[in-house]
Structure formats: structure tokens, C-alpha cells
Amino acid sequence: MENDMNEMDQILEDVRQGWIPSHIYSDAAIFDEEQKRIFSRTWQFMGHVSEVPNDGDYVVRNLLEDSFIVVRGNDTKVRVLLNLCRHRGGKVCRNESGNAQKFVCPYHAWAFKTDGSLAGVPYHQEAYGGTEGLNKKEFGLYRPPHMEIFNGLIFINLDPDAEPLESYLGDFASYLSFYVPDVPGGVEVRGPQRWRFNANWKIGSENFSGDTYHTPQTHASMGAIKLVSSAATSNRKAGVMFAAGRGNGATFRLGDGPGSFEERLGNNGFPKEQIERMRAAWPPEIVALLQQDGLLPSASTLFPNMSLLHISAKIDENDEFAPFTTIRLWMPISATETEMWSWFVVDKAASEEFKRKSYKAYIMCFGTSGMFEQDDIDAWVTLTKMTQGYVSSAVHLHSRMGMNQDGSPLNEPLEEYSGQGTAHIGFNEYNQRRWLNFWAEHLEMDPPAHPIRSGAE
Numbered sequence: 314m315e316n317d318m319n320e321m322d323q324i325l326e327d328v329r330q331g332w333i334p335s336h337i338y339s340d341a342a343i344f345d346e347e348q349k350r351i352f353s354r355t356w357q358f359m360g361h362v363s364e365v366p367n368d369g370d371y372v373v374r375n376l377l378e379d380s381f382i383v384v385r386g387n388d389t390k391v392r393v394l395l396n397l398c399r400h401r402g403g404k405v406c407r408n409e410s411g412n413a414q415k416f417v418c419p420y421h422a423w424a425f426k427t428d429g430s431l432a433g434v435p436y437h438q439e440a441y442g443g444t445e446g447l448n449k450k451e452f453g454l455y456r457p458p459h460m461e462i463f464n465g466l467i468f469i470n471l472d473p474d475a476e477p478l479e480s481y482l483g484d485f486a487s488y489l490s491f492y493v494p495d496v497p498g499g500v501e502v503r504g505p506q507r508w509r510f511n512a513n514w515k516i517g518s519e520n521f522s523g524d525t526y527h528t529p530q531t532h533a534s535m536g537a538i539k540l541v542s543s544a545a546t547s548n549r550k551a552g553v554m555f556a557a558g559r560g561n562g563a564t565f566r567l568g569d570g571p572g573s574f575e576e577r578l579g580n581n582g583f584p585k586e587q588i589e590r591m592r593a594a595w596p597p598e599i600v601a602l603l604q605q606d607g608l609l610p611s612a613s614t615l616f617p618n619m620s621l622l623h624i625s626a627k628i629d630e631n632d633e634f635a636p637f638t639t640i641r642l643w644m645p646i647s648a649t650e651t652e653m654w655s656w657f658v659v660d661k662a663a664s665e666e667f668k669r670k671s672y673k674a675y676i677m678c679f680g681t682s683g684m685f686e687q688d689d690i691d692a693w694v695t696l697t698k699m700t701q702g703y704v705s706s707a708v709h710l711h712s713r714m715g716m717n718q719d720g721s722p723l724n725e726p727l728e729e730y731s732g733q734g735t736a737h738i739g740f741n742e743y744n745q746r747r748w749l750n751f752w753a754e755h756l757e758m759d760p761p762a763h764p765i766r767s768g769a770e
């Protein structure tokens with residue numbers, strides 16, 4: 314056979330055409346490449362500053378097999394420290410969250426301050442001959458080469474040569490500021506709830522990029538019991554899919570043509586004072602998206618594995634609706650298992666009543682008790698299982714919606730769109746293919762320089 318492409322080149326070529334070799338959703342060798350080439354160089358969400366409000370507050374977060382401590386030091390600065398003892402590799406902090414003045418390794422009791430510096434070594438003089446043998450200044454906890462904060466969201470990047478977060482986000486920053494607005498006083502988060510399921514991490518990530526096509530079917534019962542409005546289920550094809558920076562997402566259509574901002578948000582359960590705060594905090598193009606286009610962002614994904622969602626749900630028998638926002642991470646455990654991290658987000662200054670209603674809407678729809686969640690997981694676990702069959706692993710899945718058979722686009726991007734980036738109306742898989750193109754682009758790149766071997770601390 315005349316084919317000099319190696320197997321990976323062929324996979325990437327197929328994916329770019331919208332023909333997905335099904336085994337990429339369960340293949341351990343592919344997962345190995347993803348770890349080395351994707352998670353090692355993309356901006357990764359670690360948590361929100363409101364999770365560590367006071368000096369010494371910390372949360373422990375994983376990125377694949379690496380454990381990190383996100384901690385606020387006595388100088389009020391938030392840092393991310395590698396949770397690995399510089400002596401013999403002990404796990405320095407075993408708790409998931411708390412408040413500490415020092416992290417003491419359980420193995421031989423080296424003690425690290427909240428800024429990561431090594432403060433105490435037992436028998437420093439007797440065992441090491443003091444500074445002569447071991448200079449404590451050189452053995453602080455490692456830090457990822459880059460950490461940046463956007464509207465309180467803490468991100469790290471393990472690639473020493475990473476592009477800045479701002480350019481990585483690009484126009485997606487506008488949508489990120491919709492979900493996590495830059496309100497005075499900031500937002501607060503609850504959770505994260507965490508659970509595992511037997512599905513490949515890419516499926517959820519792609520789905521949140523713009524799979525509105527599954528909603529009328531997978532989530533039909535949510536519409537039938539009127540948990541959410543018809544805009545959120547059966548009428549999803551009236552929304553548009555947007556692509557901006559490293560993100561992709563979907564919108565609901567709340568009305569045709571220009572309309573009042575107050576009315577649209579009011580119908581979605583926003584109390585009056587929240588409407589005013591959101592108008593002041595949201596970027597002007599998000600305000601215009603609602604007013605001019607009658608569109609409200611719903612789900613989206615920042616490549617590779619951070620998703621965001623905003624939707625309103627009915628919270629009582631009087632047909633009262635409340636909106637909520639959630640942040641979620643699709644953290645891979647293996648090629649066939651994912652750990653979900655799900656946070657609830659709310660304006661810190663909102664009334665306790667609004668927070669309670671919004672949280673109720675969240676736990677009814679998403680999180681461990683969420684009905685949407687359960688619908689989705691069933692589909693994704695089944696898909697992951699199916700792709701492991703001898704025959705089934707060899708087929709190509711169809712991800713070509715919105716393309717003619719010759720590969721040309723079926724529709725052009727909208728000419729008039731108030732939001733950032735480009736947008737397509739109706740059902741399509743432009744966003745999923747765009748996500749898969751980012752995926753292919755990363756798998757083609759050499760792994761980045763190692764953050765520690767390159768001397769970063």
C-alpha cells in the first residue's frame with residue numbers, strides 16, 4: 314500500500330475533515346499523547362480567588378497526576394505551588410482545603426511556608442551540616458512556570474514558553490466575562506462537587522462547545538416537565554454558535570430583533586438589582602448581544618477542558634425561574650474515565666434570596682443531583698464503551714454537520730452579530746470541528762520544554 318503517512322498523521326487528517334476515528338475516545342496511546350502535548354501547554358483552570366479569601370487559606374487541585382496547592386500567602390498574594398516535597402517527593406499537603414501557616418511534609422517533616430519557601434528542616438545542623446550541606450533557600454516548593462488571574466479565575470500553564478493568558482483567551486475573554494462578570498466585589502463560587510464517570514474527557518468538552526443538536530432528544534424530558542424554557546430545549550436551532558479565541562459556545566434565542574435588556578433578563582429570573590449590576594459589569598458586546606440580537610450565551614468550552622454554562626430553570630410550582638452559572642472541568646483520569654469538577658458561581662453582592670434560588674436551579678439541572686447531567690452521562694459512557702469494540706474502534710464517526718459532501722461550508726458566518734468572534738445560526742458542528750482542530754494542532758506540536766528541567770521554580 315502506498316501510504317507514507319504514519320498513523321497519527323492519518324488520524325489528524327481524518328479529524329480535520331470531520332471524520333473522527335472512533336478509537337480516539339478510548340485509546341490509551343492517544344491519551345498518552347494528549348497528556349504530553351495538550352495538558353502540558355494549555356492554560357488550565359485551578360480555582361477561583363474566592364475559594365481562598367484569607368491569608369493561609371488553601372485548596373488542593375489536580376492537573377492529571379500532578380497535585381497543586383492554591384494558597385493565599387501572608388502577603389495576601391495567591392500562589393500555586395507544586396504539592397511535592399523537595400526532599401523525597403512526599404505529598405506535602407494531604408487535605409483538600411483548609412487554612413495553614415505551614416505545610417509540613419508527613420514523611421520527614423520538612424516545613425514549607427505559604428509562599429512555598431522551605432522554612433524548616435529537622436536536624437538541619439546534625440543531618441546536613443547546616444546551610445553548608447543544604448541551603449534551604451534553594452529548596453522551596455516548585456511553582457508552575459506561569460500563573461495568571463482573570464476576573465478572579467486562577468489559571469496555570471506548565472509550558473515555560475506559553476503565550477500569555479490574554480492572547481490565549483483572545484475574544485473568548487468577552488464571553489468569560491459574561492459567565493464570571495467583573496462585578497464590584499467579585500463573584501463567589503461553591504463547590505466544587507466532584508465525581509467520576511467512565512467516559513473520555515473530550516466528549517463533554519466538545520459537547521459544551523456547541524452540541525445544541527442533542528438537546529431536543531437527550532434532554533427532551535427537561536422540556537416535557539417544563540424545568541427549562543423551550544428556548545433551552547426544543548427551540549435550540551434558533552440560537553447561534555459562536556467561535557472566539559480558544560473558545561466555542563452556543564446561545565439561546567430569547568426573542569427576535571431588538572428588545573429590552575430588562576425584559577429579557579427579567580423573564581429569565583434575574584431580579585431588578587441584578588439586572589442593573591450585570592448591565593454595568595458585562596462587556597458592551599454582551600449587552601448588545603441581548604438587546605440587539607436577542608441572544609444569551611448558554612454552554613461553552615475554553616480549549617481544552619474548561620466549560621461554562623448559564624441557563625434558567627423553574628424552581629417551584631409557581632413557575633418561578635432562576636438563572637444560574639456553573640464552571641466545570643473535564644479532568645481526565647484515563648482514556649476512559651473523567652473526573653468532573655463542578656462549581657456554582659454567583660455575584661457575591663447578590664441577595665441571599667437570589668443566591669438560594671440560583672443554587673437551587675443549579676442543583677436541579679447540573680452537579681451530582683442534576684437532571685441534565687444524568688441524561689448526558691448516559692450517552693457519553695455508552696459512546697466511550699462502544700468505541701472499544703474490535704469492529705467499532707475501527708470506524709469513522711461523522712462530525713460534518715454544516716459541511717457539503719465536498720467539504721465546503723453549508724453556511725457562511727452571520728454578517729450581523731453583536732458578539733465577539735464569528736457566529737453561525739442553527740444546528741451545525743463548526744464548533745466541534747474547530748475544537749478538534751485545536752486538538753489536532755496540539756498533537757502535531759512537539760511537547761514543550763519541561764517546566765522543571767528548564768530551571769523554572
Ligand code: FES
Nearest residue numbers: 398401403418421
Ligand atoms: S519526603 Fe518530605 S520531608 Fe522527606
Ligand SMILES: [Fe+2]
Nearest residue numbers: 527531685689
Ligand atoms: Fe447535554
